[in-house]
Amino acid sequence: MPHKTRPMAALLLFTGLNVVLVSTISPVYDFVCFLPYWERRRERRRQEREAALSKGSTSG
Structure with a gap:
């Protein structure tokens, strides 16, 4: 695999982006x-x- 997967960072980024959009x-x-x-x-x-x-x- 050419790069490391970072599920926690991805989850935090996703959650942060949603918080910004909702606010x-x-x-x-x-x-x-x-x-x-x-x-x-x-x-x-x-x-x-x-x-x-x-x-x-x-008129009616």
Whole structure:
């Protein structure tokens, strides 16, 4: 075998990498999901939905 296997080092590296990824996912998720763009888009869609409902109820 050309190199030594180091299972403990590999396990520690794998675990450390997962800890880093798990600890960074929350701020990334918050940044992506709560951008002002999405807030404005959600508000615009809500207004369009309300306008369509009020238009439909008054013409019926």
